[in-house]
Every structure is written in C-alpha cells, then in structure tokens.
Amino acid sequence: MIEINKVCKSFHKLQVLKEINMKLEDGKIYGLIGQSGSGKSTLLRCINGLTVYDKGSIKIDNVEISSLKNAELRKFRQNIGMIFQNYSLLSRLNVYDNIALPMRCWKYGREEIDKRVNELLDMVQIPDKKNAFPKELSGGQKQRVAIARALAMNPKVLLCDEATSALDPNIAETIMELLTEINKKLGITVILVTHQLSIVKTYCEKIYLLEEGKIAAEGESEEFFENPSRELRNLMGMQGITALPENGRNLRIILNEKQTDERLLARMALETKGAFSIVKADAEQYHSGRVFYMIIHVEEECFEKISSWLTEERVRWNLEKEVLL
Amino acid sequence: MDAEFIAKFQKYFEGLFLQAIADTLWMLIVTMILAVIGGFVLGVVLILTRRDGLHPNKAVYQSIDFIVNFIRSFPIMILIVALLPITRFVMGTSIGVKGAVFPLTVAATAFMARIFENAMVEVDPQLIEAAKSFGASDFQIIFKVILKEAVPSIVSGTTLAAVTYLSATTIAGAIGAGGLGSVAMNYGYHRFDDMILYTGVIILCVIVQIIQLIGKFIYKRL
Numbered sequence: 001m002i003e004i005n006k007v008c009k010s011f012h013k014l015q016v017l018k019e020i021n022m023k024l025e026d027g028k029i030y031g032l033i034g035q036s037g038s039g040k041s042t043l044l045r046c047i048n049g050l051t052v053y054d055k056g057s058i059k060i061d062n063v064e065i066s067s068l069k070n071a072e073l074r075k076f077r078q079n080i081g082m083i084f085q086n087y088s089l090l091s092r093l094n095v096y097d098n099i100a101l102p103m104r105c106w107k108y109g110r111e112e113i114d115k116r117v118n119e120l121l122d123m124v125q126i127p128d129k130k131n132a133f134p135k136e137l138s139g140g141q142k143q144r145v146a147i148a149r150a151l152a153m154n155p156k157v158l159l160c161d162e163a164t165s166a167l168d169p170n171i172a173e174t175i176m177e178l179l180t181e182i183n184k185k186l187g188i189t190v191i192l193v194t195h196q197l198s199i200v201k202t203y204c205e206k207i208y209l210l211e212e213g214k215i216a217a218e219g220e221s222e223e224f225f226e227n228p229s230r231e232l233r234n235l236m237g238m239q240g241i242t243a244l245p246e247n248g249r250n251l252r253i254i255l256n257e258k259q260t261d262e263r264l265l266a267r268m269a270l271e272t273k274g275a276f277s278i279v280k281a282d283a284e285q286y287h288s289g290r291v292f293y294m295i296i297h298v299e300e301e302c303f304e305k306i307s308s309w310l311t312e313e314r315v316r317w318n319l320e321k322e323v324l325l
Numbered sequence: 326m327d328a329e330f331i332a333k334f335q336k337y338f339e340g341l342f343l344q345a346i347a348d349t350l351w352m353l354i355v356t357m358i359l360a361v362i363g364g365f366v367l368g369v370v371l372i373l374t375r376r377d378g379l380h381p382n383k384a385v386y387q388s389i390d391f392i393v394n395f396i397r398s399f400p401i402m403i404l405i406v407a408l409l410p411i412t413r414f415v416m417g418t419s420i421g422v423k424g425a426v427f428p429l430t431v432a433a434t435a436f437m438a439r440i441f442e443n444a445m446v447e448v449d450p451q452l453i454e455a456a457k458s459f460g461a462s463d464f465q466i467i468f469k470v471i472l473k474e475a476v477p478s479i480v481s482g483t484t485l486a487a488v489t490y491l492s493a494t495t496i497a498g499a500i501g502a503g504g505l506g507s508v509a510m511n512y513g514y515h516r517f518d519d520m521i522l523y524t525g526v527i528i529l530c531v532i533v534q535i536i537q538l539i540g541k542f543i544y545k546r547l
Contacts, residue, residue, distance in 0.1 A: 050454055077460040088455035092473055092547070102459035105469065146455075153459060 001026055002047065002157065002189070007056035009042055016042045017053065018213040026156070027187040029180065029287065031204030031221070033194060035235060038210040040193045044159050047191070048080040049073050060157070078106070081150030085162035087142040089134040095121070095145050096130050102152040120148035124178060140171040147178065157189045158182075164199055172196065176203045197236060201225050205287045209235065222286045226254055226293065227318070244279060244295070249303045250320040251310075255292040259315065272309045274302035295320050330520075337521060341508055346528060348422050349504035352494045356429040357487055363430070364437020367393065369467060371442045377450065379463045389438075396435035401493045404428050405500060425494065425502030433490045440482030444475040477547055484540030488533050495529065505529055 002024040009017040016039045024030055032040045045051035046058055049065050058065045060079070068076050089098050099120055103113045121127045124144040134142055143163060150158060160179070164172035180203055183190050194200060200207055200221070207224045209217040209231050216231040217224070224232070244250045255264065269276070281294035298306050310317045367389055373379050374386040399407065405428040412427045413419040448471045456470045472479075498506025505525050513522025 045454075048458055050457055074460040074462060077458055080458065082455065082458035084451050084455060086449065086451055088449065088452045090452065090470065090474055092476065101456075101469065102461075105456075105459065105461045105465045149455075149459070159458075 001059075001061060003057075003059045004043075004047075005057045005059075007043070007046060007053045007058060009039075009046065009051065009053045016213050017046070019056070020213075020215060022208060022215070024189060024191065026189055027183070028205045029183055029190040029192065029203060031192045031194065031200035031207040032210065033197065033200055033207060033235065034210035034216075036195065039213040040210045041161055043210070044161055044191060044193045047157070048077055048082060048159060050082075078102075078153040079155050080157045080159060081153070081155040082159040082161065083143065083146045083150050083163045085165050087134070087139075087146045089142055089145055089149075091134050094131050094133050095126070095137070098134070098145055099148045099152055102149060106153070116152060117148075120151055123151070123182065124148045138171075139167050140175060143167065143175050144178065147175075147182070151182070151186075151188075155188065157191065160190065160192045160194075162194055163192070164196060165194060169198075172199060173202075179203070202285045203287060220288070222288050222291060225284065225286070226252075226291070244320060245297045248297055248299045250279065250295055250297050251303075251307065251317050252293060252295050252320040253310065254316040257290050257292075260292045264313070264315065268306065268309060268313075272302070272305045274306045274309075275299060276302065276306060334520065334524070337512075337524070341512065341521070342505075342524065342528065345503065345505045345508040345525075346532075348502075349491070349494050349498070349506070349532070352422055352425055352429060352497070352502065352504055353487065353491050355426050356433050356490055356494070357483070359426075359430045360433030360437045360486065360490070361483060363434035364439075364441050367434065367438035368441025368445060371438065372445045372467070372471070373463070375446075379453075379466065393435045393438050396432060397439070399432070401429075401432055402496050402500060404432055405497055420501045422503050425497035425504075429490060429493055429497060432493065433486060436486050436489065437483070440486060441475075441479060444478035444482055445471050447478060448474045477544060480540060480544050480547065484536060484544075487536045487540070491529070491532060491536065 002022070004020055004022040004024075007017055007020040008015070020039075020043060032043065034040045042051055046053045047060070047065070049068065053066065060076075063076065065073075065076075090101070093101065096117055099117045100113050103116060108116075118127070118130075121130060124147050126141055126144050126148075129137060129141060129145075134145070137145065146163075147158075158179070164175050167175060176199055179190055179192075182188060192200065192204060204221050207219060207221055208215050209229070211231050211234075217229040228236070265278075268274070276296045276298045279295040279297050281292070283290060283292045285291075307317065371386060371389055371393075374382040374389075376383075376386075378386075396404070405412075405425070408428040408431065409419050412424055416423050416427050418424050452470060452474065453466055456466045461470065494502070494504055495506025495509070498504040498508070499510040501507075505528060509522050509525030512518060513520075513525055
C-alpha cells in the first residue's frame with residue numbers, strides 16, 4: 001500500500017506538486033496522466049526517493065520515504081523498480097549484463113544471478129537476445145530488457161515513466177500486455193505515468209489526472225472516461241468533442257459486454273415506437289472489460305418513452321451535453 | 326653523394342635521434358600516465374560536485390573548475406617558464422627531461438580533467454536515475470555506469486591529448502628539455518641543417534600516426 005499525504009514539491013520558486021493525496025492499493029495498475037509540466041513525473045520520482053519532496057508524507061507499507069537515509073534508502077529502492085521512456089540501458093553491456101547489473105551491485109553470487117537473469121529473459125519473452133547489445137534491439141525489445149532489469153530485485157512496485165511513449169502504438173500495446181501479465185502473475189503494483197490516454201484507458205484500473213500540480217480528477221477507468229470531467233476533456237482536446245444535433249435530446253447509452261448481444265436497439269425501436277437516430281457509436285476496451293457506447297438523438301416528445309424504457313431494461317444512460325471547453 | 330648522405334644520416338641517427346626519441350617518448354609516457362590519473366580524479370570530483378551531480382558542492386566545483394581553466398589558459402611555453410621555481414623545488418632541477426615532465430604533467434592533467442568531465446557529462450542522466458532506482462551506490466554509479474559508458478569518449482579524448490602533449494614535449498625540448506624538439510631546433514634550425522630538421526619532423530609524424538593507431542585499436546576493441 002502506498003499512501004501519499006499532502007505532498008508538496010517546489011523547484012526553486014516553481015511549485016510542482018501542491019498537496020497531493022493518493023492511496024494506492026497493492027497489485028493494481030494505476031495511471032497518472034496530465035499535460036507535460038503537470039508534475040506527474042515528479043510525483044513518480046518522489047515515490048522512490050529520486051526526488052525529495054518538501055512537505056507531506058509518502059508511506060510505502062508504512063515506511064516513510066523521507067525518513068530513509070543513504071544506505072537505507074538504497075536498500076529500500078530494491079522494492080521499487082522503474083522503467084523510462086528512453087529505456088536507460090547501458091549501451092556497452094549486452095542484454096544479460098544489463099539485467100544482471102542490479103544484482104551485481106548487490107553482490108549476488110554468480111549462479112544466483114545466472115538463474116534469475118534466465119528466468120527474467122523468459123518472462124519478458126526475449127531469451128534469444130541474451131547476448132545482443134542494446135543497439136541491435138528494437139525499441140520494444142529494449143523496453144523488455146529494461147522491464148527485466150527493473151524486476152531483477154523482485155520489487156513490489158513498478159514505476160513506469162512514459163515507458164511506452166517512444167514506441168509505435170502496436171508495440172506499446174504489446175509492452176502493456178506484458179506489464180499486465182506481470183502484474184497478474186507477480187501481484188506487482190504498477191504505476192504508469194503517460195500522456196497516452198488510450199493506453200491508460202485500456203490497461204489501468206484507476207486513473208489520476210494531474211493539473212498544475214494538483215489532482216484534478218480521479219476514478220476507475222470506465223467511469224472516468226465514460227463521464228469525462230472538464231479536466232479530462234481539457235486534456236483530450238478536440239479528440240473528445242462530438243458535434244451534437246441542437247434540438248431534441250442527446251442520450252449516451254452505455255452497454256456492457258452482455259448487453260451488446262441483446263439486439264437492444266431493434267427492440268427499443270419496436271417496443272417504444274419512438275424515433276431516434278444514432279449520432280455516434282464506439283467500443284472501448286477498459287481494464288474492467290469491453291464497453292460499447294453510443295449517443296442517440298431523440299425528439300423531445302419521444303424522450304420520456306425512450307428513457308423510461310432504457311431504465312426498465314437496466315441500461316445505463318445519461319444526457320449528453322454539448323462539450324464546452 | 327648517396328653513400329655520404331647515408332653515412333651522415335646513420336651517424337646522426339645513432340648518435341642523436343635514438344636518444345632524442347627515447348627522451349621524447351619517456352616525457353610523453355610519464356606525462357600521460359600521471360595526467361590520466363590526476364585528470365581522472367579531478368574529472369570525477371567535477372562530475373560529483375557539479376550542479377546536477379550526485380553530491381552538488383558549488384565551492385568545490387567552482388574552485389577546481391577555475392584552477393583547470395587557469396592552467397589551460399597558459400600557452401605551454403609560458404607555463405613551463407612560469408612554473409620554473411616550482412619545478413626546481415619539486416623535481417630538484419628545471420632543465421632536461423626531468424625538468425620538463427613536471428610542467429607538462431600539470432598542463433596535461435588539467436586537459437585530461439576536462440576530457441574526463443566532458444566524457445562523463447555526456448552519459449544520459451536517466452541512465453543514472455535508473456541505476457539509483459535499483460539501489461546502486463554513488464561509487465557503483467561512477468564506476469559501473471558512468472565510466473563504463475564514457476570509456477569510448479575517454480579513449481578518443483586521451484588519444485587527442487597524447488598527440489597534443491607530444492607537440493608540447495617538443496616545445497619543452499626547444500627551451501631546455503631534451504628530445505626531438507631540441508634536436509630539431511638546435512641541430513637542425515640553428516645550424517641550418519635541413520636533413521636533421523626534417524628527419525625530426527618525419528619522426529614526429531610517425532609517432533603521431535602510431536598514437537592514433539593505438540587509440541583507434543583500443544577504441545575498436547571496446
């Protein structure tokens with residue numbers, strides 16, 4: 001459990017973090033989003049003590065980070081792995097030696113290192129690249145090596161600082177699948193800092209949105225994106241805007257995986273005899289499952305009929321307002 | 326004519342140049358070994374204490390930075406002359422090969438300190454963060470990460486320094502130390518003996534080529 005309490009951090013006169021409060025449970029995947037300069041990377045670095053916060057407290061399993069000094073802090077960092085946007089591999093060491101580096105720093109025996117490195121290579125699915133040098137690897141493979149290295153000391157938490165931002169979208173997804181798999185298998189807590197909303201949407205269980213050093217919005221991924229806050233719409237920019245018909249009512253209907261099989265629209269048309277048209281429809285993959293949503297436009301006089309039918313059918317719906325930025 | 330030329334060449338080569346080459350190489354090698362050691366220590370201190378270093382310390386950084394700049398601002402000939410009293414005190418003499426090694430080492434150490442600093446500064450700060458994140462100590466970060474990554478630029482920097490300080494040994498030679506510089510100057514230039522002058526030049530060219538070859542060889546083996 002990571003408890004972050006009223007954490008503040010300033011660089012010179014610039015206040016980067018303003019009283020951040022968070023409570024992160026073990027074994028979940030968290031997303032930290034925000035514009036560049038919103039303080040998300042700084043917050044991440046406060047968690048493993050790379051950045052020293054000015055005020056407040058961060059406790060990991062009831063250990064206060066700021067109370068740890070030099071050697072204690074170094075030892076504690078074994079519990080927290082970290083990966084970066086530019087992979088941060090030693091270009092002059094091969095894959096094996098890169099992954100072995102943390103264990104060599106902690107003076108592990110040769111056999112133990114060998115066993116663990118091979119295990120990790122299998123876990124990140126690049127056992128054949130054991131002797132390759134980073135420059136011979138693709139971006140995705142490099143990030144796999146970095147993940148293996150971050151996991152070498154069996155950490156409980158994995159911090160990812162824009163870990164997929166430099167990768168092609170499909171490669172980024174395979175890296176996220178790998179992280180999800182590791183999260184499930186090892187029960188490791190993953191904290192993802194990124195500006196790629198699609199990644200956060202699909203793979204994170206809970207999301208925090210930082211704006212100018214404050215947590216501006218937070219929520220479980222599905223509700224967070226289905227009912228986007230002003231701050232989230234701000235971050236999405238034009239992406240989240242749909243031009244809606246002006247008269248009548250616009251309804252957003254949200255269907256879970258089961259409901260999509262129920263021929264709902266056809267039945268709605270037959271049973272309510274109400275007229276409606278589909279403005280937008282889309283499917284989203286969230287951590288909690290697949291969600292299908294659409295925005296339909298109904299005339300004022302049909303609204304009552306259709307909305308009560310939807311409620312009866314236990315379909316989630318809400319009124320969609322024109323997005324104002 | 327030909328036979329006469331060869332005989333003269335042989336006489337000078339054996340009597341003059343062999344000793345001069347030995348002196349020059351001795352000056353260069355001693356200077357470079359000491360400068361690499363001294364430059365390494367200073368470079369590491371600079372890297373540690375700089376503003377974004379592992380142990381920022383403005384006073385230490387700025388004083389070493391100033392001293393390095395101060396030494397580097399002297400043309401080598403002026404430095405040799407300016408250091409004469411200290412050289413006499415440290416080495417017991419201010420002339421000959423022994424007297425030249427001290428000022429050359431002082432200058433080359435400052436040069437190498439910059440080479441080390443620049444090479445180590447180039448290492449990606451995120452790589453250092455990564456090393457910190459798995460709990461590496463400062464000592465391990467310097468030796469296992471920063472130095473490891475910086476070795477190629479340190480090698481090319483050292484090659485550059487070796488060539489630079491080879492020419493410095495010849496300047497030292499011209500003002501009192503032995504070696505190829507003094508032979509080319511005293512026997513060649515002042516006695517209008519082109520053969521000696523240009524033989525000296527050619528030998529220096531060969532030494533430079535050899536230094537570059539060694540540098541390249543090590544660089545490639547890394």
